[in-house]
Amino acid sequence: MAPQTETPRIPEIADETDVMREQLEYLIEHAAEADECDCSECRRYLRVRAILLEIFGEPQQAKVQEMAPQLVKAA
Ligand SMILES: [Zn+2]
Secondary structure, eight states, X not given: OOOOTXXXXXXXXXXXXXXXXXXXXXXXXXXXXXXXXXXXXXXXXXXXXXXXTGGGSHHHHHHHHHHHHHHHHHO
């Protein structure tokens, strides 16, 4: 018997990842099909989307400002 004590945890993590992917796909599909039906699924989608797109919000402006001097040098 191999001393792999953490073996049982790996399927759980993979399973959780699969569930998250499925949920995300489900919510995206629902939001695409249902045109603002404002159900709990729609609200979950909006919450998830806000979290997932968080990094594309304010930090993006900071990145652009950081990149600006480099672009000037490259030009
Ligand atoms: Zn809905």
